[in-house]
Amino acid sequence: xxxxxxxxxxxxxxxxxxxxxxxxxxxxxxxxxxxxxxxxxxxxxxxxxxxxxxxxxxxxxxxxxxxxxxxxxxxxxxxxxxxxxxxxxxxxxxxxxxxxxxxxxxxxxxxxxxxxxxxxxxxxxxxxxxxxxxxxxxxxxxxxxxxxxxxxxxxxxxxxxxxxxxxxxxxxxxxxxxxxxxxxxxxxxxxxxxxxxxxxxxxxxxxxxxxxxxxxxxxxxxxxxxxxxxxxxxxxxxxxxxxxxxxxxxxxxxxxxxxxxxxxxxxxxxxxxxxxxxxxxxxxxxxxxxxxxxxxxxxxxxxxxxxxxxxxxxxxxxxxxxxxxxxxxxxxxxxxxxxxxxxxxxxxxxxxxxxxxx
Amino acid sequence: xxxxxxxxxxxxxxxxxxxxxxxxxxxxxxxxxxxxxxxxxxxxxxxxxxxxxxxxxxxxxxxxxxxxxxxxxxxxxxxxxxxxxxxxxxxxxxxxxxxxxxxxxxxxxxxxxxxxxxxxxxxxxxxxxxxxxxxxxxxxxxxxxxxxxxxxxxxxxxxxxxxxxxxxxxxxxxxxxxxxxxxxxxxxxxxxxxxxxxxxxxxxxxxxxxxxxxxxxxxxxxxxxxxxxxxxxxxxxxxxxxxxxxxxxxxxxxxxxxxxxxxxxxxxxxxxxxxxxxxxxxxxxxxxxxxxxxxxxxxxxxxxxxxxxxxxxxxxxxxxxxxxxxxxxxxxxxxxxxxxxxxxxxxxxxxxxxxxxx
DNA sequence: GTCGGCGATGTTAGCGCGAACAGGGACCGC
DNA sequence: GCGGTCCCTGTTCGCGCTAACATCGCCGAC
Numbered sequence: 184x185x186x187x188x189x190x191x192x193x194x195x196x197x198x199x200x201x202x203x204x205x206x207x208x209x210x211x212x213x214x215x216x217x218x219x220x221x222x223x224x225x226x227x228x229x230x231x232x233x234x235x236x237x238x239x240x241x242x243x244x245x246x247x248x249x250x251x252x253x254x255x256x257x258x259x260x261x262x263x264x265x266x267x268x269x270x271x272x273x274x275x276x277x278x279x280x281x282x283x284x285x286x287x288x289x290x291x292x293x294x295x296x297x298x299x300x301x302x303x304x305x306x307x308x309x310x311x312x313x314x315x316x317x318x319x320x321x322x323x324x325x326x327x328x329x330x331x332x333x334x335x336x337x338x339x340x341x342x343x344x345x346x347x348x349x350x351x352x353x354x355x356x357x358x359x360x361x362x363x364x365x366x367x368x369x370x371x372x373x374x375x376x377x378x379x380x381x382x383x384x385x386x387x388x389x390x391x392x393x394x395x396x397x398x399x400x401x402x403x404x405x406x407x408x409x410x411x412x413x414x415x416x417x418x419x420x421x422x423x424x425x426x427x428x429x430x431x432x433x434x435x436x437x438x439x440x441x442x443x444x445x446x447x448x449x450x451x452x453x454x455x456x457x458x459x460x461x462x463x464x465x466x467x468x469x470x471x472x473x474x475x476x477x478x479x480x481x482x483x484x485x486x487x488x489x490x491x492x493x494x495x496x497x498x499x500x501x502x503x504x505x506x507x508x509x510x511x512x513x514x515x516x517x518x519x520x521x522x523x524x525x526x527x528x529x530x531x532x533x534x535x536x537x538x539x540x541x
Numbered sequence: 542x543x544x545x546x547x548x549x550x551x552x553x554x555x556x557x558x559x560x561x562x563x564x565x566x567x568x569x570x571x572x573x574x575x576x577x578x579x580x581x582x583x584x585x586x587x588x589x590x591x592x593x594x595x596x597x598x599x600x601x602x603x604x605x606x607x608x609x610x611x612x613x614x615x616x617x618x619x620x621x622x623x624x625x626x627x628x629x630x631x632x633x634x635x636x637x638x639x640x641x642x643x644x645x646x647x648x649x650x651x652x653x654x655x656x657x658x659x660x661x662x663x664x665x666x667x668x669x670x671x672x673x674x675x676x677x678x679x680x681x682x683x684x685x686x687x688x689x690x691x692x693x694x695x696x697x698x699x700x701x702x703x704x705x706x707x708x709x710x711x712x713x714x715x716x717x718x719x720x721x722x723x724x725x726x727x728x729x730x731x732x733x734x735x736x737x738x739x740x741x742x743x744x745x746x747x748x749x750x751x752x753x754x755x756x757x758x759x760x761x762x763x764x765x766x767x768x769x770x771x772x773x774x775x776x777x778x779x780x781x782x783x784x785x786x787x788x789x790x791x792x793x794x795x796x797x798x799x800x801x802x803x804x805x806x807x808x809x810x811x812x813x814x815x816x817x818x819x820x821x822x823x824x825x826x827x828x829x830x831x832x833x834x835x836x837x838x839x840x841x842x843x844x845x846x847x848x849x850x851x852x853x854x855x856x857x858x859x860x861x862x863x864x865x866x867x868x869x870x871x872x873x874x875x876x877x878x879x880x881x882x883x884x885x886x887x888x889x890x891x892x893x894x895x896x897x898x899x
Numbered sequence: 900g901t902c903g904g905c906g907a908t909g910t911t912a913g914c915g916c917g918a919a920c921a922g923g924g925a926c927c928g929c
Numbered sequence: 930g931c932g933g934t935c936c937c938t939g940t941t942c943g944c945g946c947t948a949a950c951a952t953c954g955c956c957g958a959c
Contacts, residue, residue: 209704211945222909227947235906258619258682259945262914267616269659283641290662299677301627302658304648319657324616346567426844457844486784486815488846569915580939585917593936617915620944 210251219247230255261324270509271301271320273313274331279424280453280481281498282331285352288502289329296510301325321347327509329502332395348512348519350505353397361512362523363504367397370494370528371404374448374476377492377530382538383446383474385414389432389458391424391450401450401478422454429457436473437465445473445539452477452484452493459487459535470537480531490533500526568609577605588613619682627657628867629678631671632689634662637782638811638839639856640689643710646860647687654868659683679705685867690753706870706877708863711755719870720881721862725755728852728886729762732806732834735850735888740896741804741832743772747790747816749782749808759808759836780812787815794831795823803831803897810835810842810851817845817893828895838889848891858884 212230216223221244228234229244230253236244247253261267270293274282286302293300303316320328327348350361378386388405391398402419409416420435422428429449436444436458449455455477462469469475469489477484480495504524512519570588574581579598586592587602588611594602605611619625628651632640648658661674678686685706708719736744746763749756760777767774778793780786787807794802794816807813813835820827827833827847835842838853862882870877 209945212947213945223945224910224947225908228908231947233947234908237907240907254676254679256620256682256945258616258625259914260947261616262614262620262916262944263946263948265914272660287662290660291664294661294663300660302630302648302660303652304645305652306649318612321612324614426841430844453841453844456841460844460846460848463846483784483811483814483841486788486811486818488818488821490818567915570917571915581915582917582940583938586938589917591917592938595937598937614915617944618917620914620946621916621918623944 209256210253211256212253214251215244215247215253218251219244266326267324268297269299269301269325270506271303271325271328272331273316273320273328274302274304275306276304276332279332281479281496284498285331285502285505288499289506290502291499292503292506296506298326298506298510326513329505329509348509348516350508350512352501352505353395359521361508361519361521363501363508364523364525365397365496365498365501366525366528367400368404368407369525370478370496370530371401371448372408373528373530374478374494375405375408377532378446378448378474378476378536379408379412379414381446381474381536384539385409385417386446386448387417387436387444388419389422389429389447389449389454390419391422391454393421395424398450405448422450422457424451424453426453426457426460429454430461431457433458433461434465437461437467441472446476446536447473448476448478450478452479452481452487452491455484455491455493455535456487459489459491463488470535471540474536474539476536484531485533487535489535492533492536493531495529495531497526497528567614568611569614570611572609573602573605573611576609577602624684625682626655627659627683628864629659629661629683629686630689631674631678631686632660632662633664634690637690639837639854642856643689643860643863646857647864648860649857650861650864654864656684656864656868684871687863687867706867706874708866708870710859710863711753717879719866719877719879721859721866722881722883723755723854723856723859724883724886725758726762726765727883728836728854728888729759729806730766731886731888732836732852733763733766735890736804736806736832736834736894737766737770737772739804739832739894742897743767743775744804744806745775745794745802746777747780747787747805747807747812748777749780749812751779753782756808763806780808780815782809782811784811784815784818787812788819789815791816791819792823795819795825799830804834804894805831806834806836808836810837810839810845810849813842813849813851813893814845817847817849821846828893829898832894832897834894842889843891845893847893850891850894851889853887853889855884855886 212223212226215226219226219240221240225236225240226244226248228236229241230248257267270289272286272289274286276282290300301320303320305313305316317328325347327350330349330351332353350363352363353365375386386405386409388402390402393399406416420432422432432454436447447455447458449458455475458475459469462473462475467473475491477491477493478496480493484491484493504526508524570581570584573584577584579602583594583598584602584606586594587599588606615625628647630644630647632644634640644660651658659678661678663671663674675686683705685708688707688709690711708721710721711723733744744763744767746760748760751757764774778790780790790812794805805813805816807816813833816833817827820831820833825831833849835849835851836854838851842849842851862884866882
C-alpha cells in the first residue's frame with residue numbers, strides 16, 4: 184500500500200450487479216459454435232479469416248459471435264500456435280523523455296501490426312534485475328523483445344535466449360544484437376559546425392553521464408568536430424541529463440573570464456535549460472554573450488528563454504524501426520545482421536545561437 | 542569490450558542434447574520431470590512453491606530445472622488457471638508527461654506485485670478505437686485494467702465487461718468505476734490562495750482543453766477560490782497543455798494595460814513556460830510585474846527562468862494507488878465502491894511569484 | 900454414368916500447465 | 930500390531946484454441 188491517501192467519497196454506488204448468472208466464464212468458440220449450429224473449427228476460421236467459408240455460414244457465425252459477445256482468448260491461442268502476437272519491451276526509466284517517446288513509437292508501430300506490448304521497466308540495471316526481467320518477458324511468451332537504452336547488455340553477464348528475436352536501442356559497442364539508434368555523431372557534428380560557422384572559436388560541452396553510450400558518442404563527435412577544424416578542445420563538464428546538473432555546470436561556466444566561453448553544446452535540452460537559467464542569474468546574455476545548443480528538441484525547447492537551438496531526434500522513428508526490424512526477424516527467422524541502424528537527425532535553429540560579440 | 546560471450550542457454554542446450562537436435566521448443570515441465578525422475582506435477586509444485594515436497598526431491602528438481610533452463614510458459618499457465626498475472630493499461634498519449642509518470646508508477650507497483658503490464662496506447666479516443674482496445678486487452682487475459690485519462694468513458698457508449706476489474710484515472714463524472722485522481726481542486730486552491738495572500742487582487746487563469754476533466758476541475762476550483770474571497774473572476778484563456786499554446790496566450794496577456802494582469806495561474810507547467818517566454822519577449826518582468834504559478838512540478842520547473850512556483854502532483858502515487866486498488870479487486874472479488882480516491886498535492890514556492898508592485 | 904477433384908465443414912489431437920483426486924508409505928496412538 | 934492419518938508423489942483431465950487430417954457433397958470431364 185503506497186500509504187497515506189486522503190480519500191474523499193464523492194459517491195458510493197452499490198456495484199452494478201444485475202441478477203447475473205454465476206458462471207462468469209468468457210464465451211468460447213464452442214459456445215459460439217453451438218449457437219450458430221456449426222463446429223468450433225468453422226467459427227475459428229471465420230474469426231481468423233482463414234479458409235473458405237460459404238457466405239451463409241459466415242453470416243450465421245458472425246451473428247452468433249455478436250450475440251454471445253465472443254472475445255478470443257489470447258492465452259489459448261498462444262498455447263496452440265506457439266506465438267503470442269506480443270512484443271516485450273524492457274526499459275530502465277519510463278521517466279526519461281527519450282525512452283518514453285521511443286516507447287510511444289514502439290507502441291504505435293506494434294499496435295498497427297496487431298501486436299500488443301508487454302512492458303517491464305526496471306528501476307536499476309542490476310544483474311539479477313535484468314536477468315529476472317528478461318526471464319519474465321520471454322516467459323510471457325513474447326514473440327520478440329526490444330530493450331531500450333540497453334547499456335547493461337555491454338556486460339557479458341547478460342544473455343538472452345537465442346530463440347527470442349531481439350532489438351536494442353542505444354546499446355552495446357560489442358554489437359551482439361541488431362541495434363537502432365539516433366545518429367548521435369551526426370547530431371553532435373551539426374551542433375558544433377553550426378556554432379563554428381557562426382564564428383565561435385571553440386565550443387564547450389556539457390556531456391551526459393559516462394555510463395550512457397549516447398553521451399559518449401556525442402562527446403566523441405563534439406571533440407572530433409573541433410579537432411578536424413583545428414580548434415582547441417576545452418575540458419568537458421559532466422552532467423546527469425537533469426536540468427539541475429545543467430544549472431550547476433552553467434554557474435561554473437558563467438563565472439569564467441569574459442570571452443572565454445562563447446558557445447556551449449549541451450548533450451540534451453534539459454541540461455541546456457539549466458545552463459540558461461544559470462546564465463540568466465549571472466547576467467550572461469544568450470545569445471549575445473554565449474550561444475547555447477541543446478540536443479533532443481523536446482516539445483518545450485521552442486519556448487525556452489531564449490528559444491533553444493537544438494538537434495532534433497526522431498525518437499518515435501527509433502521505436503518504429505525497432506518494431507519493424509523485430510517483425511522482420513519474427514517473420515524471417517535465421518541469422519540476423521547485428522548492424523546498427525542510424526536514424527537521422529536535424530538541426531533546429533532558434534534564438535539561442537548567434538555570432539560571438541565582436 | 543570483451544565481446545566473446547557465449548550465452549549460457551546455448552551452452553546448456555548443446556551439452557544436453559546430442560549433436561544437432563533442432564527442437565526449438567522451450568523445455569517444458571515434462572522435460573524437467575524426465576531429467577529429475579519425477580512427475581511433472583512435482584516439478585510444478587517446486588516451481589510454484591506449492592504443497593510439500595521433501596528436501597531431497599526438491600533438490601533434484603531444482604538441479605534439473607537449472608540444467609534444462611526451464612522457463613514457465615505464461616500462456617499455458619494462464620490457460621490452466623484462468624489468471625494471467627498481467628494488468629492491462631490503456632492510455633491515450635504516452636507522450637503526455639503526467640500519463641507517463643502515472644504509467645511509471647503503475648509499472649513499478651505491478652512489477653513489485655509480480656504482475657506484468659500489457660500496454661496499449663491509443664492515438665485517439667474514437668469509439669471504435671477504444672472498444673477495440675478494451676477488447677484487445679481483455680482478450681489478452683489481463684487480470685485487471687487501468688485506463689489513464691479515461692475521459693472517453695464519460696460516454697455511455699463504452700463498456701467494459703463486468704468480469705474485468707477496472708480502475709480509471711482522471712475520469713468519469715458519472716462515477717461508474719473506481720477512480721484515482723490527483724486532488725485537482727485542492728491544488729488549484731493552493732495556487733490561488735498563495736497568490737491572493739501575496740496581495741494580488743485577482744488571478745488570471747490559463748486552462749487546459751475543455752475535454753479534460755483535470756482542466757475543468759482546476760478551473761472550477763480556481764473560480765471557486767476567487768469567488769469565496771469576493772474577488773473578480775477574469776475570463777479564462779484556453780490552451781491545449783502545450784507550451785506553444787501558453788506562449789500564444791502569454792502574448793495576449795502581456796499586452797493588457799499595465800497593472801491589469803498581476804497574477805497568472807496556469808493549469809500546467811508547460812503552458813506556464815510558454816507564458817514566461819511571452820512575458821520575457823514583451824519585457825514583462827516575472828515576478829516583478831506579474832506572478833506565475835504552474836501545475837505539475839515537472840522535473841524542469843525548478844530550472845525555468847525564473848524558477849516556477851507550482852503545484853506538485855504525485856503521478857507515481859496515482860499509478861501505485863491504481864495498481865493497489867486493482868489488486869485488491871482481483872484478490873477480493875465482489876461489489877466495489879466507485880468512489881474517487883484523491884491523491885494529495887503540494888505547493889512548491891519558487892521564484893516566479895511575489896507580491897504585486899505597489 | 901462414373902470418376903476425379905475440389906471446396907466446405909467436421910473430427911481429432913495436442914499445445915503446457917495446474918486442479919482435483921488417487922495411491923502408497925511412514926508414523927502415530929492405543 | 931492395527932487402523933487411522935498425514936505427507937508426499939503420481940495420474941487424469943480439461944483450460945480454449947488451432948493444425949492436420951477426414952469427410953461429405955457437388956460439379957464437370959470423359
